[in-house]
Amino acid sequence: MKAAIMRAFGDTDIPQIEEIATPKPGAGNVLIKILAAGVNRLDHYIREGSISPDIPLPHILGADAAGAVAALGSGVTGFEIGERVIPAPGFPQKESEFDVRPVVTAPSFALPGLGRWGTYAQYMEVPAPFVMKDDTGLSPEETATLPVALGTAVRALRDVGEVKAGDKVLIQAGASGSGSMQIQVAKVLGAEVATTIRSEEKRAFAESAGADQVINTREQDLVAAVHDWTGGPGADVVIDNLGGDVLAQSIEAAKPLGVIVAFGFAAGPQVSFDVRTLFFSQKQLRGSMASDPEHLAWGLEQVRAGRIRPLLDRTLPLSRAAEALQLVATNQVKGNVVLLPWQD
Numbered sequence: 105m106k107a108a109i110m111r112a113f114g115d116t117d118i119p120q121i122e123e124i125a126t127p128k129p130g131a132g133n134v135l136i137k138i139l140a141a142g143v144n145r146l147d148h149y150i151r152e153g154s155i156s157p158d159i160p161l162p163h164i165l166g167a168d169a170a171g172a173v174a175a176l177g178s179g180v181t182g183f184e185i186g187e188r189v190i191p192a193p194g195f196p197q198k199e200s201e202f203d204v205r206p207v208v209t210a211p212s213f214a215l216p217g218l219g220r221w222g223t224y225a226q227y228m229e230v231p232a233p234f235v236m237k238d239d240t241g242l243s244p245e246e247t248a249t250l251p252v253a254l255g256t257a258v259r260a261l262r263d264v265g266e267v268k269a270g271d272k273v274l275i276q277a278g279a280s281g282s283g284s285m286q287i288q289v290a291k292v293l294g295a296e297v298a299t300t301i302r303s304e305e306k307r308a309f310a311e312s313a314g315a316d317q318v319i320n321t322r323e324q325d326l327v328a329a330v331h332d333w334t335g336g337p338g339a340d341v342v343i344d345n346l347g348g349d350v351l352a353q354s355i356e357a358a359k360p361l362g363v364i365v366a367f368g369f370a371a372g373p374q375v376s377f378d379v380r381t382l383f384f385s386q387k388q389l390r391g392s393m394a395s396d397p398e399h400l401a402w403g404l405e406q407v408r409a410g411r412i413r414p415l416l417d418r419t420l421p422l423s424r425a426a427e428a429l430q431l432v433a434t435n436q437v438k439g440n441v442v443l444l445p446w447q448d
């Protein structure tokens with residue numbers, strides 16, 4: 105099969121297409137023919153070596169995919185060859201831990217493309233309990249935008265942030281793959297949503313995802329704008345996809361007793377804030393990482409019901425994976441880029 109292979113850490117021209125052996129499904133596993141593979145910012149961090157320099161090389165990136173069943177390992181039932189499926193974006197490597205929830209707390213949890221080979225290939229092997237049926241009716245390239253962004257958005261907003269109908273929610277970086285999906289999930293939960301952009305060029309996209317208020321942080325003071333929007337107290341819940349020097353503002357933009365969910369670090373992994381802004385008004389800073397198959401299943405129900413839609417920026421052939429990652433790294437993407445492993 106063809107796969108985009110990483111043989112060194114770095115950027116610009118990594119990974120490159122190579123021909124490697126097609127996996128044969130082991131007992132209990134499903135071999136998935138990958139029809140489309142979604143690109144996440146995490147993939148760029150992994151290739152540049154900033155997540156871990158210890159990942160064994162060669163390596164295959166990618167946590168997101170939409171595919172079809174190609175073959176079944178012994179003991180697997182309940183799937184038809186050719187049936188459209190979605191590999192869960194993360195699962196334990198040991199069968200004894202398959203029922204651990206949150207699944208990310210299983211000691212052997214691995215994200216495809218990080219702890220094991222991922223989706224930037226024509227085939228991948230996945231344990232059957234983590235193969236989900238794709239009955240969304242979407243094209244493979246649309247489905248491939250969903251697993252990471254949708255599952256993690258459901259977990260971060262519904263379970264960790266405990267967003268309720270009527271809440272005012274601030275989502276940082278509304279044009280990002282994660283942010284644009286979080287806006288949609290927050291709206292399904294009945295919240296009012298404000299989001300941030302840094303250039304007017306991304307305003308229409310953030311609005312089309314469903315944001316009620318779009319704040320350009322290059323033109324407006326974020327904390328003042330959120331306080332104006334909420335009529336004084338601040339947001340009930342803030343989803344911080346940015347970290348870096350933005351997290352301090354996310355904390356200030358939350359109301360007393362409000363919740364700030366640390367979700368990402370697009371603005372940098374090191375943060376600094378005055379601890380008094382957190383505990384004087386008893387705000388809660390919580391982390392959210394990855395999702396369970398049940399989060400994605402709930403999100404896919406919303407997709408089927410027409411309440412959430414994929415936000416596909418563009419497709420590129422798998423041979424242009426390095427270019428796709430460069431687009432993400434330089435913030436040129438709205439929503440998600442998707443790679444097509446069977447297109448030349």
Ligand SMILES: NC(=O)c1ccc[n+]([C@@H]2O[C@H](COP(=O)([O-])OP(=O)(O)OC[C@H]3O[C@@H](n4cnc5c(N)ncnc54)[C@H](OP(=O)(O)O)[C@@H]3O)[C@@H](O)[C@H]2O)c1
Binds near residue numbers: 368395
């Ligand atoms: N916790 C989880 O389970 C989980 C899951 C998925 C992703 N993440 C994390 O969430 C973050 C976003 O991921 P993604 O895939 O959505 O990324 P993405 O689509 O590449 O979007 C990132 C956005 O961040 C904004 N940005 C970058 N640097 C910034 C800065 N210094 N200040 C303000 N905004 C900045 C850019 O927006 P503009 O250029 O439009 O301003 C860019 O569009 C990443 O750190 C990722 O690792 C976490």
